[in-house]
Amino acid sequence: MKLSTKLTLFITGSKLAIVLLFIITLPFLVEQIASQFTNYTLKQQRKEVLKNINKNGIAYYLQGDESYGSYTMLKEEFVALLPVNKDLKADTIKDAQRIIENDTLSYRILSETFKFQNKNYLLEIGKTSASINQYNKQLQQFASYVLVILILLSIIIDLTFIRMVIKPLSKIIKTRLINRKFPFKLDEHPVKTSTTDFKYLDESLALLMTQINEAFYKEREFTSNASHEIMTPISILQHKMENLLAEEDLTESAALAIIEMMKTLNRLKKISNSLLLIARIENQQYQDKEDVKPLDLFNLIIEEISHRLEEKNLNIQLKINKDMVLREINKDLLYQLFFNLVHNAIKFNREGGNISISDNFTAKGEYEISVSDTGTGISTEQLPHIFDRFIKSNATENYGYGLGLTIVKSIADYHHLNIQVESELNEGTKFKVFFLNWKSTKQ
Incomplete structure (x- = not known):
């Protein structure tokens, strides 16, 4: 598998893994964001209520009553103010249920006690859980669309960058390695690249191919010389043995010994011829086809x-x-x-x-x-x-x-x-x- 393909698969796979992880965790993230935003809203409302009380007095809300309670038309939010025992201390934000006009509803409620004119009061500000979560699904969809678009954009940018970066490597492989026949015909022009590693690779391959060519021509020269230098003494020895056999006063035992030596010499000649043939084949000396x-x-x-x-x-x-x-x-x-x-x-x-x-x-x-x-x-x-x-x-x-x-x-x-x-x-x-x-x- 090509390097570019591996990088493409890795980048695409990693991006898809990020998308999958994000989609899995998105409901939890949106819920947390909505919860934190609700907490912030409740605290801001608390500040407004306390600011009004400090400015206008507690009567601004109680209007002569023992307690105060107000809620919106759809009961999505409420504010309650009532006197409590001095020993009661509260400063929380939690989910709880309240009964409003015989309806039991779930709220996110901020509860806090405070003193005003030596009296202890409990302030509760609530927001229904349904109103908090009503936009969660839309937020999740919007976030998913934005994420997918960003991932696709990043993949396109990454792949474009990868192609630009490894383009010199592809050219090095194409010019130096693919479909090269021995002996090598060297391309004197180095591959243009700003990547130091690719420059080093290109120079090293060119140098290695030059060294291989030099070794090839030296071996070819040696094979050619060996073909003459080895076979010449073998032929001389063979000729001398044939002359010895032709002598009339040669004994039978001596003749048999010379024949055995000629057999050995003939085997040596065959081995030498075979080895030289193998060397010529491996050295590409048979070019005609x-x-x-x-x-x-x-x-x-x-x-x-x-x-x-x-x-x-x-x-x-x-x-x-x-x-x-x-x-x-x-x-x-x-x-x-x-x-x-x-x-x-x-x-x-x-x-x-x-x-x-x-x-x-x-x-x-x-x-x-x-x-x-x-x-x-x-x-x-x-x-x-x-x-x-x-x-x-x-x-x-x-x-x-x-x-x-x-x-x-x-x-x-x-x-x-x-x-x-x-x-x-x-x-x-x-x-x-x-x-x-x-x-x-x-x-």
Whole structure:
């Protein structure tokens, strides 16, 4: 998942969490706000009443009566004033019920005692709970709408800012990493950004790619030199041994010793050639690519290796579509890949066994070529290691030096091919190679 997508999801998720939390707590918050506002209103009314009493006297309210009581037409508010015992002390704001004209109503009541002309009075100012809460629902809706608008606005601002900030990173990934082929073609122009971390990343990637290119060219040069320096003394030794064998006075034991040395030298030559081939493939020294018909390729392989088939009395079946063409393939390397697979199918097969070479199409649209045999097979423990260098294909017999399949894997990786192996001991082995770049000449 891209960084921008992760940031977008995080920001959106966090904002939604805030909205959800706010919606859950909103009724409580509105209720508290309404309660505090009511308390403030009651206190302001108390100040007005006491101010009038101090200015005009208690008679301003009592009008010759023992107590005073007044309420609005809808009984939403009331003010009560009455004398009380000197021992009574009150200074509270709480919810309580009062009976007004035979109606029992719930009020938010401020109660306070005070003295006037050496007499103790109780002042009560009340506001109905229904009138306090009548605007709660509208306030909640209004607050929710305002919050949603602010959240959406903040998300838009955040996403715009994120895109601006990470735009240089996207450009660095696009120019330095995506669809880059080895050896790298470096873009000398640094990505413009005011973010120090991105500048450092861009410079580090450019430097790293330069160092990789330098190491690549040095290795390519070494491979080229090694190809000459290693093979030359091997050829000289081989020539000298052949001359020694041609001498007439050579004893039989000496001749056998020289033959053994020549066999060892020949194995060394094959190993060196294989290692140099792997190095050339990994160093991208096979640049030429063309369209190749797999049927023609397998016909050449079978023609070259037919004598091996006769030696073991093997039956080979070739079922390859004649119209199929593999595109952008190095013909020599592909020949080497399938030659090694067919060679192994012969080498590890039983006497009078079968080899099958066929093609197919997968559900993903890949073109599949499989090479299967009825040979000794590969154990489950060895299967994950068959492409490793110098790992034997079978634990019971000395089947070579473990480079044939390493070459196959190197060629497959070079062409970005997927290769799979299925095998069972004493049942046989099947190699599958999958191609994405193909076409059919059939009209």
